[in-house]
Amino acid sequence: VTIASEAREAREASMLAVFADPVTPDLARSLDLAGFSWKGVASADEAADSEPAAGWQGVIIDCTTDPESAWAFARTIRKSGGSQIKVLILVGGAQLGDLQLRDDLFDDFCLSPFHPTEFEARLRHLLWSVGDATGPRADLVEYGQLILNLETYQATIAGRPLDMTYMEYELLKFLAQNPGKVFTREILLSRVWGYEYYGGARTVDVHIRRLRAKLGEEHAGLIATVRSVGYRFGQSRWAS
Amino acid sequence: LLDQHRDYVLRTVEERGVRLVRLWFTDVLGNLKSFAISPAELENALEDGMTFDGSSIDGFSRIQESDVLAVPDPDTFELIPWSEPGAAEARVFCDIRSLDGAPFEGDPRQVLRRTVRAARDQGFTFYIAPDLEFFYFEQPTDGKKPQPLDHGGYFDLTTRDAAGDLRKETIRKLEQMSIPVEYSFHEDSPSQQEIDLRHTDALTMADSVMTFRLVVKEVAASQGVHATFMPKPLEGVQGSGMHLHMSLFRGDENAFYDGDDPHALSAVAKSFMAGLLAHAAEITAITNQTVNSYKRLVPGFEAPVHISWARNNRSGLIRVPIAKKGNPLATRIEYRSPDPACNPYLAFSLLLAAGMRGIEQGYELPEEADANLFEMDDAALAKLGITQLPQSLSDALRTMEQSELVHDVLGEHIFEWFLRNKRREWRDYKTHVSQFELDRYLRSV
Numbered sequence: 218v219t220i221a222s223e224a225r226e227a228r229e230a231s232m233l234a235v236f237a238d239p240v241t242p243d244l245a246r247s248l249d250l251a252g253f254s255w256k257g258v259a260s261a262d263e264a265a266d267s268e269p270a271a272g273w274q275g276v277i278i279d280c281t282t283d284p285e286s287a288w289a290f291a292r293t294i295r296k297s298g299g300s301q302i303k304v305l306i307l308v309g310g311a312q313l314g315d316l317q318l319r320d321d322l323f324d325d326f327c328l329s330p331f332h333p334t335e336f337e338a339r340l341r342h343l344l345w346s347v348g349d350a351t352g353p354r355a356d357l358v359e360y361g362q363l364i365l366n367l368e369t370y371q372a373t374i375a376g377r378p379l380d381m382t383y384m385e386y387e388l389l390k391f392l393a394q395n396p397g398k399v400f401t402r403e404i405l406l407s408r409v410w411g412y413e414y415y416g417g418a419r420t421v422d423v424h425i426r427r428l429r430a431k432l433g434e435e436h437a438g439l440i441a442t443v444r445s446v447g448y449r450f451g452q453s454r455w456a457s
Numbered sequence: 458l459l460d461q462h463r464d465y466v467l468r469t470v471e472e473r474g475v476r477l478v479r480l481w482f483t484d485v486l487g488n489l490k491s492f493a494i495s496p497a498e499l500e501n502a503l504e505d506g507m508t509f510d511g512s513s514i515d516g517f518s519r520i521q522e523s524d525v526l527a528v529p530d531p532d533t534f535e536l537i538p539w540s541e542p543g544a545a546e547a548r549v550f551c552d553i554r555s556l557d558g559a560p561f562e563g564d565p566r567q568v569l570r571r572t573v574r575a576a577r578d579q580g581f582t583f584y585i586a587p588d589l590e591f592f593y594f595e596q597p598t599d600g601k602k603p604q605p606l607d608h609g610g611y612f613d614l615t616t617r618d619a620a621g622d623l624r625k626e627t628i629r630k631l632e633q634m635s636i637p638v639e640y641s642f643h644e645d646s647p648s649q650q651e652i653d654l655r656h657t658d659a660l661t662m663a664d665s666v667m668t669f670r671l672v673v674k675e676v677a678a679s680q681g682v683h684a685t686f687m688p689k690p691l692e693g694v695q696g697s698g699m700h701l702h703m704s705l706f707r708g709d710e711n712a713f714y715d716g717d718d719p720h721a722l723s724a725v726a727k728s729f730m731a732g733l734l735a736h737a738a739e740i741t742a743i744t745n746q747t748v749n750s751y752k753r754l755v756p757g758f759e760a761p762v763h764i765s766w767a768r769n770n771r772s773g774l775i776r777v778p779i780a781k782k783g784n785p786l787a788t789r790i791e792y793r794s795p796d797p798a799c800n801p802y803l804a805f806s807l808l809l810a811a812g813m814r815g816i817e818q819g820y821e822l823p824e825e826a827d828a829n830l831f832e833m834d835d836a837a838l839a840k841l842g843i844t845q846l847p848q849s850l851s852d853a854l855r856t857m858e859q860s861e862l863v864h865d866v867l868g869e870h871i872f873e874w875f876l877r878n879k880r881r882e883w884r885d886y887k888t889h890v891s892q893f894e895l896d897r898y899l900r901s902v
Contacts (some may be wrong), residue, residue, distance in 0.1 A: 370464070370469060383465040417582030418708055419584060420658060423656070427637055
């Protein structure tokens with residue numbers, strides 16, 4: 218039981234986002250052959266919307282066709298996800314100059330057209346440093362004084378253990394893994410509960426209310442209500 | 458999902474050093490039943506259920522086979538906040554199954570599951586929020602009237618308020634057990650309290666009401682106080698009710714709300730109310746299941762007597778509260794007759810089924826009755842077509858017995874057992890010679 222669910226979690230955790238216009242057949246084939254799960258995203262909004270529960274494991278940005286929007290995308294990723302999300306940039310030989318003064322926007326780069334073996338090696342090495350499916354897995358989700366241990370299913374706030382039902386835990390985990398993002402009730406319901414749940418969308422409100430009570434007055438503000446939209450965990454991503 | 462559920466429960470037991478896991482379920486009369494297993498047995502219990510002899514549980518006995526299975530519902534797994542430090546305990550609600558795995562026909566939780574599923578098949582989720590009233594008394598002694606802790610009244614903030622401290626501690630424990638509280642205050646009668654819960658889906662709420670009653674009693678007992686949900690413990694003052702605020706949602710939308718209606722009530726809401734009114738008398742034996750329940754349902758104590766509805770009239774059975782700022786999500790109806798001594802699984806099932814029958818068959822909602830019905834005579838009431846709720850347990854049982862709706866919702870097993878059990882209760886009561894009779898007749902006749 219444990220091994221099966223860990224494998225499933227690990228699979229989910231290794232999803233890559235690929236920003237390319239378009240995703241070239243070469244790129245798609247290289248990713249597939251190397252055994253990565255990936256998803257093409259056309260914009261920062263789409264990257265945010267289709268982000269898996271465990272967050273993107275890494276992001277590949279192809280700067281060869283439309284460098285301007287590619288760099289803008291890289292900037293948004295950094296702003297919203299901080300430096301935990303590993304970014305690999307694909308650049309053409311004539312674009313190497315563009316890398317100057319943009320060191321903060323990527324973790325590694327690869328010359329395009331690329332050699333598939335080199336591309337895969339760079340990608341593996343990059344993801345190894347955060348721990349991917351084949352390496353050590355990141356088991357802790359931390360935000361401020363909140364710590365969730367994904368391996369033991371335990372959570373603490375300011376060192377105090379939180380007693381939660383399974384669904385409360387799952388909801389808190391999902392939110393804490395996606396700080397700063399606003400989720401509608403439907404999205405939370407489908408991502409955390411799955412559609413078959415009979416409690417309906419208001420169930421989300423019920424669980425948010427319970428989580429706030431359990432976090433305690435001092436920390437209840439970690440989960441903000443965004444009027445007529447849904448809920449956000451932690452600070453807004455877009456606040457400067 | 459189920460695998461992860463189990464994982465979560467097993468890991469939590471291990472990580473938090475849980476020594477004892479209590480398996481909870483409810484008998485037909487709404488009493489919480491429990492047996493404990495050691496953590497070593499939990500994995501097995503989650504997988505296959507635990508066998509136990511159901512023959513001594515009220516409403517569980519059967520002719521051929523007495524063994525049944527308790528199958529834990531892992532989503533209800535929680536640590537018990539009043540366990541001894543260093544010896545953590547947890548509880549989990551169970552569904553009861555026959556040994557062949559089929560839902561056991563005597564299990565009230567399965568009745569509610571079935572009813573909720575039927576409503577969901579029509580696209581509705583049923584939400585419910587109870588206002589629970591109860592009394593604190595000194596520890597009862599036989600033959601003595603219950604002694605209140607204070608003589609405060611509605612919303613009173615009494616100094617050195619023992620009951621207030623109890624209430625505060627109770628709310629803390631409720632919140633720890635995932636039961637969010639909306640309001641709490643001192644009610645009208647001496648030592649009477651009210652705690653209003655925030656809405657959840659009906660199954661969760663029925664579990665919550667079971668937990669609620671235990672938490673209130675536990676916290677009181679820890680301070681040497683007795684808490685009771687008896688519907689009418691003191692003569693001459695208000696009794697304890699469990700008003701139920703109800704709504705149906707279709708996904709994210711409140712199906713009871715219609716902005717174009719002058720009262721913001723949708724056709725669904727009106728038919729649902731019509732269903733409740735049409736079947737109110739039939740389901741009263743379940744919503745008010747004790748002899749004592751009918752001493753609360755009398756004129757003059759803010760409890761309903763007549764089967765009617767109104768927007769702002771607390772003498773009717775159904776009240777339609779005015780939602781704050783016309784908030785569509787808050788549109789709901791309040792059903793006022795049930796008392797907190799009922800079996801919440803069965804009561805919620807019948808309320809939902811009665812309302813759904815109204816929707817399915819397009820019942821017409823009668824006129825609103827906004828006059829004070831207690832001041833009208835029988836002729837005037839008859840002209841409005843307003844009838845009364847059953848006047849006694851005996852009345853209620855007779856009406857229930859004729860009800861196809863109640864029979865279908867409860868199933869033959871519970872229907873038959875309940876009637877038999879409650880008739881016996883009525884017979885015991887009927888043969889009792891009360892103090893009232895002695896005072897009234899002993900000397901005069």
